[in-house]
Every structure is written in structure tokens, then in C-alpha cells.
Amino acid sequence: MSKTSRTLVTMPATARKDEIIEIRIIVQHDMETGFRHSEQGVRIERDIIREFICTYNGVEVFRADLHPAIAANPMITFTTLATESGTLEFNWKGDNDYASSATSKLTVT
């Protein structure tokens, strides 16, 4: 059974061909480092998002491999060329079967 959480994608809906568009993604996740201890002194297990992949009409255009040093509720801002109209897909994977996804349509003129 996979865990999931809310995501937010910010990017334009339209762009001119070969324009550089900025994409901002943020996902709700504690990013438990594995270095914290409970009040009883028991170490809290690592539980983080490990991977974020953005595909553009099925082609991977950006990937991030995350480690515990990424802040909680990870936010990444990156860019891509608006090559053609279509769908951008965003996928997050992490510990304990965590998986979230989002999509966004882009019209390129």
C-alpha cells in the first residue's frame, strides 16, 4: 500500500515555442532525517522522498535525487524548454512506498 500526499505545481499554461519556462513544485512531506530521537530517546527512522522526476510528453527532462538534507515539504524550482504542446508529468517516490504524482498541460504556440 503506498503513501501519498498533496502536491502543488506552478508553471505557465501557455508558452511560445522554445521559450524557457520556470516550473516550481512543492510537496507535503516531513522528510524525517533519521537523526532525530523521540522524547523517549528512541531514534526516529529515516522517511524521506528520494526521487523526483519530471517528464515532458513521456521524455524525462529533469530529475532530482533527494537526501535527508532537503528541507521538509520539498520545493524545487527548475526550467525547461517549451518544445511542443502536451503534458508534463511529475512523480515523487520515497521511503515506505511513498508515491505522489501530478500533471500539468502546456500549450505551445
Added chain:
Amino acid sequence: MIVKFLKQLVFLFALLSALGVSFADPTGQDRQSSYVLMSGQTQAMQNDPAQNPATFWVLDGQTLWQTPAGKSNKSCAQCHGQAEQSMKGVAASFPRLVDNKLLNLEAQINQCRTERQQAAPFAHESKDSLSIAAYVATQSKGMPITIVESPALDKHLQAGRQLFEQRMGQLNLSCAQCHAERSGLKLAGNVIPQAHPTGYPIYRLEWQTVGSLERRLRNCMTGVRAEPYMFDSREIVDLELYLMWRARGMLVETPAVRP
């Protein structure tokens, strides 16, 4: 180290007092939200819902608002309709006297849960509690904090003010000594804020999550090495009331971000 620094401050205070400079609690236009003390990046994090993690709690709260709960199988929406209308200005006027009992927003929500929805109350600082409180409080965003006084409320206000001004903890400091008298001065590299609760429930970078004003006040008390007031205690709600009254007229920023 903090004690040594504060001893220096006390000396400075005595010196400046002798020179006729007084350290009074900023009032009226001299009050400012600790928003202005933050870096541009953290301000941007608060301003932009796409960068503010608290947005997720607000969205969760929006879902909770529509979700039937308890034996009544009623949602908040069934009694209160659209939160954008019915909850406008509500959070800006809490804590409030309800049936002669002083309740903060979270306690009022729990009263609805138990008495109207016949559902279990939300646990303190739980995701559900904070989500619904954030959703309700954000409906007051941009509105001035308004505490309606009455003889009954004034008793709580006086009690809250007394707590604000009394020394506590191993460091033997009162809230007023730092936040009223020395706001704007520095403590260990940080500028001391005036401590106006304009943005609660708040996303605190130190917590890496959203939390309530009660949680923050308990942190303050740990900071002066005092035994923190319990959640829902008479003292903590009186103190919340005093702080909101002290911030009356200032605009609600919920959901705010603070270091």
C-alpha cells in the same frame, strides 16, 4: 552566555533609563509584525501560496470542512455553509467568551466537534486540528484583530496581562522584558520581535510544520527555563487573549511563516 548578555542589557537599561530613555511596550503605529524582521526569501515564502508549505494544511482544512463527521454525520459546511462567508473575521476575534468560558479557536472548533457533530475532539497539534484551524483562520487574512471587551472578558485580560508582565523560569524573565521593553534589540544574533500573534496557526521553520500559538508560547517558556503552561490551561488562554488584545488592529497574516 545568554545570562551574561542579559546582565549587560540590564546595565545598559539602567544607564539609558538614567538618561531618560524609556523602554515601553510599543503601541499604536509603533507596533509591527515580525514579518518585517524576516529576510526577503522568508517573506516570499509566506506571501506565495505556491512556496508556503502551510498551504497544504489550509487545503486539508478545506477538505475537513466538507467532510461529515461523528454520530451526527454532519460536516462543518452543513451548519456553517461557505467558510469564505461564515468564517470571515472569526479567527480575528478569538479568544472569545463562550458560555462564560474563555475559548481559543482550537477549543471552539473542538466544542463544535463534540457538541454539534458528536465527534471526538481533535488532539492538540494534530494534523486535523491544525488544518481546520488554519483553514478557518485564513478566512480572516487581511482583517484587523478585534477583541470585543466586556467586564467578564476584562477579568481574563487583566490575568493575561499579569502573566505577560511577571518574571518566570530559571532565567527569571517576563515576556514584557524582552518583547515589550527590548523589542528591536538583539538576542544571540536574532532581533527580538514584539511578539504579536498575527499569523497563527503558523508554519515555523524551527518546527518544520504548522503549529498553534499555544505551542509557540510553550516554546517561549522553555526558552526562559520555565515549566510551560499546559495546553488549554486557564493561564495559556488568558495569555493568548492578552496577546491578541495587545495586537488589536493589526492585520491577520494566517498562514504565516516564521523562522
Added chain:
Amino acid sequence: MSTNRRAFIAMTAAAGLAPLFSAQATEAEAAQAIKQIVGAAKIRTGRVDVEIPPLVENGNSVVMKVAVDSPMTQNDFVRAIHIVAEGNPLPNVVSFQLSHRSGRAAVTTRIRLNDSQRIWAIAQMSDGSFWQGHAATLVTLAACTEV
């Protein structure tokens, strides 16, 4: 419960683990992590710009922007940017994989910093070369934590 560095080090010191988490050790670990990224290749300094506030408001969430000077064309682009922190318990922070379709080699994210330290960005170019840049920052403990 907050990630209080002082409390954490006190706890590990009590467990006899203090030497494992001193700043000295992590600088060596960071160098090792960078070596694992570049292998035997030479790293040139330049073209990589790391932007971090010189004094962070809170080590739990620090905005970091990394930008690499590159035309980002089919034949000349940044393949990857690896971020390594010298003063964290673990040196690796994040690795970004870009492509010639990225438009710009510029990524912004929010990272956790345990202590005052240098943060390194290693850029891997399409021609196989490695370039590095870094930024130093001061991290203090927050006032009024929970522990």
C-alpha cells in the same frame, strides 16, 4: 520535537559517538563524497555559482540557488549538478539531472544545514568535465526551541 543540534550532539556524546559527528570528520566525508561523484577526473573551479544567505534565519530551511554558466545546447550542456555540504551529518544534499532541454542550468531548492559550513556544487558537463563552486554560510540555533 525540534532538530536541536546542541541536544543531538549532547546525546551522541553521551553515547560515546561524539567524534563521528564533529565538523572535522564531515569535511573529510564531504571530500570523499565529491570523489565518488567525479572519480579520477580533475575538478575545475568556476562557472558554478552557489547562492545562500550569509547568515541563515533557520538551519531547517535555507533557500539555495545554484546556477551554472552554460549555453545549454544539444552539444554543450550541464548533465548534472551535485550538492555537497561539509558540515552536515551526511555530505550529500541533492543531485539534479538536467538535459539539453533544460533551457538554463539554474535550480533553486530549500536545504537543511546543521552548522555553519561551506556548501559545494559540482557540475558535470556534457563533455565529461567537472566544475565546482561553493558558498559559505553561518548557521545559529533558533531562540526558544522546544528542548
